[in-house]
Amino acid sequence: MLEKLKIMKPYVTILIFLGLLQLFIIPALSEKKNYDPCCSYPCQHFGICTRIGFSDGYTCDCYRTGYYGDNCEIETWKHWYSEIIRPSPYTVQAILTNGKWFWQIVNNIKVLHSFFMTKILQLKAMSPVWPEAHNTAADYTTFDGYANKTYWALTIPPVPKNCPTPAGVAGPRELPDAETLVKTVFTRTEFKPCPRGTSVIVPFYGQHFTHQGFKSRMPDRSMTWGSHMVDGSHIYGETLEKQHALRTMSGGKMKMQIYNGEEYPPNVKDCPGIYMQYPAFVKEENKFALGHPLYGMLPSLVYYTTLWLREHNRACDIMAELHPDWDDERLFQTTKLIVLGEIMKITIETYVQHVSGMHFQLTYEPHLLHDLPMRWSSSRIHVEFNTLYHWHNLIPDYFLIGDRNYSLPEIYYNMNPLLDHGMNVFTTSLSNQIAGRGAGGRNMPESLHRIAIETVKMNRKVRLQPFNRYRQYFRLPPYKTFEDLTGETKFAKVLSDIYGGDIDAVEFYIGIMVEKRYKSKMWGITLNEAISSYSLRSVFSSTIGSPEYWKESTFGGKVGFDLVKTTNMQNLVCRNIQGCPKIQFQIPEDVNEDKDPGMIYNDCEQLKAETINQKTEL
């Protein structure tokens, strides 16, 4: 017996060892993750991931992803076919930014132009998904989050709570704080001009237009006080009380005041009920009363407001002559509709057109959508839309207005650059000064870092998914290396250090801003793909353009409707600024595409090979 035991000793030892292994070591190896398995985005193709209890299990809801299976990994035939006939973003961009002569012909043949314009809107203005199930109210779908419009929408759900890393499972456990990050990524080493010859009047137009919708609630900006619509609230105020305070309440007109012989928005003292945020140093006479409480911050915001108010009162005169039987209210309401229509038209045909860099001429012709399943009045602003619109790289450090040079900090809450020189000189000055280069990072004036820091903080608070996930959402292949992303090596190394060498950890805002510029555009392809959807949908889904609104009777008859349909940036300026100054969004002599060609890459490997020899200076 003892013998037998002795012989068995080694086996017993092994058994005991295996027992211990089973008891302590194997469980330790296969230990429960203790975090949400959805952190690693196991559901492919943006299926909705839900953790099962406190376990490592999860379910994927693949409904309408075009895929099925436990992880939404098997493609349906229908989706396979639809993807085959749907052109990739690269193809669409390549088609629209090449073949100038072809597009010039298309632009001039109405029926051809309408065909392509409709196609672009079908591709772009009907996405992203609608009505949005995701928003800043919660990580999961709720009814309250949809019903309560103080929440921003989210294009895709946030990173789950309590993941191993801020990006889910990729990248470092901790990222640099927002201040350090912004300083490293955005600090302007030297002013880099926009290679497309974009003038400074462009970012200011964008700022004036977009902030009627981008209205973040303090303190953390994760909610909004806006209506999500192109509603003219930056001109007319967002409440009836404000609107009434800004109106003369007679003949449909808006209040104005004369300054150096020119018409400008009224003073706050003449508009009881208007609350404006002015710092103490602003002189009483320079406190303009505007639709948005912050629009007294920059002379450029007052410039555009002035332009639209002058246009309102001018159009109102035309309406009053045509309709002597109309009262103040009807004149005001109809003129407001005309002005809103003009805003849409100029925004699409001049502003979005310039940003798009296409040879095809975009037009605001909402009737093209009247027989299509357009999602009228459905606009809801997404955090991602707001985030990617932080174009502070475009702002130069100095502004030459007339014969005077103002530094950027000098123009905050300072109306002298506008009032001393007048509307005419202000127009030509901003039209002739080049804006900064947007794409590629490291081109932001230091006084604007504050806003970038707040953006990073807000994005982190709402836990936006990382940049590469959004690439996939917009049907773009995720980047594999930091060199892929930036199109060079030096800055790529800086970014790689920040994100622990893991490209999948790059934050949305950072990725969008540092991505290499796409040929003939101001930005990289990801920003272009995203913004074209968000912006075309925002403008084209407006109630104004819907079948019930977009007709003569809405705009006070044929005269008013024609006024909307024939307005452009230049004739708007000429109608309302003495001397008809030339306004230009692009300075032809400053276009520098040859020296700064931008890049098109479908293939990450191809890029990798090329970037080795490339030394883009930063």
Added chain:
Amino acid sequence: MLEKLKIMKPYVTILIFLGLLQLFIIPALSEKKNYDPCCSYPCQHFGICTRIGFSDGYTCDCYRTGYYGDNCEIETWKHWYSEIIRPSPYTVQAILTNGKWFWQIVNNIKVLHSFFMTKILQLKAMSPVWPEAHNTAADYTTFDGYANKTYWALTIPPVPKNCPTPAGVAGPRELPDAETLVKTVFTRTEFKPCPRGTSVIVPFYGQHFTHQGFKSRMPDRSMTWGSHMVDGSHIYGETLEKQHALRTMSGGKMKMQIYNGEEYPPNVKDCPGIYMQYPAFVKEENKFALGHPLYGMLPSLVYYTTLWLREHNRACDIMAELHPDWDDERLFQTTKLIVLGEIMKITIETYVQHVSGMHFQLTYEPHLLHDLPMRWSSSRIHVEFNTLYHWHNLIPDYFLIGDRNYSLPEIYYNMNPLLDHGMNVFTTSLSNQIAGRGAGGRNMPESLHRIAIETVKMNRKVRLQPFNRYRQYFRLPPYKTFEDLTGETKFAKVLSDIYGGDIDAVEFYIGIMVEKRYKSKMWGITLNEAISSYSLRSVFSSTIGSPEYWKESTFGGKVGFDLVKTTNMQNLVCRNIQGCPKIQFQIPEDVNEDKDPGMIYNDCEQLKAETINQKTEL
């Protein structure tokens, strides 16, 4: 010369006479109307009429009416063709309310049923027009009226201001005051039971469901404080503060209290922040805290609220067991989505089904619309929808609850009928008592006249176009005589006296309510045509049913989604009321269609011939 003059004398006299005629009399005859020419609806097919200055001239905007010409009188080929292939309302109703055996087969073959359900939704749930250009903000199209949701929408623009008569140009210059009108048209001479065997539980279901949306602002009801959505605000409150006051804030549950051993909504003293409108005589212990401040008015409103609150807490238990990792907020939000889904399902499949009188079984299967251009989240409540839903004729004068008879005035703000007998007895009592006949007028309890009077006043304040204009809007031929309208002669005479013998002057609310009943329905064909559009759109356009929401993950996984998809009125009651009482919307033994057959008339002349011999007692 004198001779000549003498001969000419008669001619001169004639000339002088003609001169005078020209100077004074002809101008008097062809005098300017001094009122808006749009008063006579000169623009056909609902083209938009705009007066030119103060003249008798006008323009018609025919855009998308399917017609063109100065008065939108010439049909386009496209419209002509589409009308030829589109069945008339009479045809659709005839098909759906006949051939019971055919529909029984269809109801049981999934693919066939889905085909017909989709067709019905395409015909009905996508109209009326959207987004609505008309609302109670102004007589003309404005942006503010759309952006400000405190205005009701209007299906068609109002009667212009300062017309010769309230109906435009038809009918008498003055109509009887609202009090006299209501007394004459609505006073119940004797209780007329609903020939369809509708039980009293039906109008109470309707009241509980619809008043989450029908929230008139006082004093004149021409504005609303509702969200226009099926939002569950009658259960959960319309603000976050109210919702929080009604929640236990633990485990996702709603507050309840025990009364005679049964669960009921909580008392106001336990819900600080809830304001309820109770008259002084209500005992403190009977003051329930509910989502809607007026829902303490009737025991039936508390009954349905109790049912849904019990269901909420029951479903919440299921969710909590499935998802031990979820916090109070997520359990609450997901359960609310389940309850909202169940509300939609029961409303369509039991309530709307009963009202429709169809043999075809309606189903709430929003996925049928996921590939169609459905107008998700677009619902806006129309004044006309609110108006036609005044179904007070259905309310009897007495309620037999258990063994006690309560008069109608006795049940106002009196919870004893519910609390003394309990939920089970209350269910069976209301299920076994017949409701009043809706169509045909003169069947409204006197204590409800007040509401009818307010409705007439509100309709007159917003100047709703007359009934016959709405008939045309809903593709029904306008009635030619009062006999056409009522299907008899005696009451027709009464109405004719009120409206000066002019059928085109009959007000919308009155026409809708007195119209002869359509075979197998509770109401006339005009109400049926209108309500099917308004109600199917309201429910089916809900965010809940949209492609992004209507999937498992929204409802807490397969279990929650199945709960929604398998709920019906009877199993909801059995799950939540002890003893599983039978709930019925139709009392089979009280169906009396043979004695009160209702009428179908396509041809007004045919009706005229028949009505001469007809003596429907009123």
